[in-house]
Amino acid sequence: MKKLISIGEALIDFIPTESGKKIKQVDGFKPAVGGAPANVCAAFTKLGGESKMITQLGEDPFGDKIIDEFRKYNIGCEYVSRTSEANTSLAFVALDENKNREFSFYRKPGADMLLEADTIKQEWFENIFALHFCSISIGDFPMKQAHDRAIEYTLNNNGIVSFDLNVRLPLWKAPERLREAILEMIPKAHILKISDEELEFVTGGTNIEHELDKLFVGNVKLIIFTKGKDGAEAYTKFAKASIPGIKTQVEDTTGAGDGFIGSFLYQLDKNSVDVDKLKLLNKEDLERYLDFSNRYCAISVTKKGAMDSYPTLDEFLEII
Numbered sequence: 001m002k003k004l005i006s007i008g009e010a011l012i013d014f015i016p017t018e019s020g021k022k023i024k025q026v027d028g029f030k031p032a033v034g035g036a037p038a039n040v041c042a043a044f045t046k047l048g049g050e051s052k053m054i055t056q057l058g059e060d061p062f063g064d065k066i067i068d069e070f071r072k073y074n075i076g077c078e079y080v081s082r083t084s085e086a087n088t089s090l091a092f093v094a095l096d097e098n099k100n101r102e103f104s105f106y107r108k109p110g111a112d113m114l115l116e117a118d119t120i121k122q123e124w125f126e127n128i129f130a131l132h133f134c135s136i137s138i139g140d141f142p143m144k145q146a147h148d149r150a151i152e153y154t155l156n157n158n159g160i161v162s163f164d165l166n167v168r169l170p171l172w173k174a175p176e177r178l179r180e181a182i183l184e185m186i187p188k189a190h191i192l193k194i195s196d197e198e199l200e201f202v203t204g205g206t207n208i209e210h211e212l213d214k215l216f217v218g219n220v221k222l223i224i225f226t227k228g229k230d231g232a233e234a235y236t237k238f239a240k241a242s243i244p245g246i247k248t249q250v251e252d253t254t255g256a257g258d259g260f261i262g263s264f265l266y267q268l269d270k271n272s273v274d275v276d277k278l279k280l281l282n283k284e285d286l287e288r289y290l291d292f293s294n295r296y297c298a299i300s301v302t303k304k305g306a307m308d309s310y311p312t313l314d315e316f317l318e319i320i
Helices: 036-046 061-072 142-156 175-188 196-203 208-215 256-270 283-300 313-319
Strands: 003-007 011-016 029-034 050-058 080-083 090-095 101-106 128-134 160-164 191-195 222-226 232-235 240-243
Touching: 003 036, 003 142, 003 256, 011 061, 029 036, 029 061, 036 050, 036 061, 036 128, 036 256, 050 061, 050 142, 061 080, 128 142, 128 256, 142 160, 142 175, 160 175, 160 256, 175 196, 191 196, 191 256, 196 208, 196 222, 208 222, 208 232, 222 256, 232 283, 240 283, 256 283, 283 313
Parallel strands: 003 050, 003 128, 011 090, 050 080, 128 160, 160 191, 191 222
Antiparallel strands: 011 029, 090 101, 222 232, 232 240
16 A cells, blocks of 8 residues: 645634534534544555645644644654744634534634644655645645646656545635635545535535536546535445435534545555546446445544544454
């Protein structure tokens, strides 16, 4: 197996100690290491893969905590920078009565946003399986250029580029700016993960099959469409597959989508699926990968937090 590299934000999620309340009503929060790209690394590594994170942290105790957690889960820290120019990013999360999330970010700017493109080294991308990123860190700040440099080096080494939209509107001054940034990045990716909630925001439509021509642009070869409790679907230009949802007792959905794509990428790497083989995946392949990730995600939402909620491969196989 080759290595997965994620680029983007690593932060502290402050998870509510009680559910069913808005942030302003919550009496207490518990800190947990998170950030979508970092969560993907954690799921990938806990299943048995090798992952490394490209990010920047503040020279503060929260940055120290993230480094400690990365080492705990064997996420490579070699590409992590530290700065005194800004603090480590924070995100407060609340869960309403339906377990849906409300976010409040402390990131104006966060240390991760200030990572410069020249920090990215070409030799990091030798023996790369895939580069994964999300939309939180593609705004008009230096980290966006760092993403472009990382994508360039990934393509130079025949790696897969994976993009999970992970829309977070509170981080953007206007929805249109986020939409423009997403539409700019989609053609650069080979794998696109989009949720049912994000589809209409990006394409204007609610039926994934009617919107595929807007998503299969540029390098895109595989689209993963997640529908929460209703399951997931996957599409190449030649095959499609779907799996139903799994009923489970939901405790916390934080990081659930990250666990889904992290476990999906793990399966691709384990089965030596490279850029050229993505378009050759058939219905049976896609169903098998979707089912694995759906079950993995269903386990993670029964626990609080993100990284801590992801099972190892042995734990996963024991539960299913």
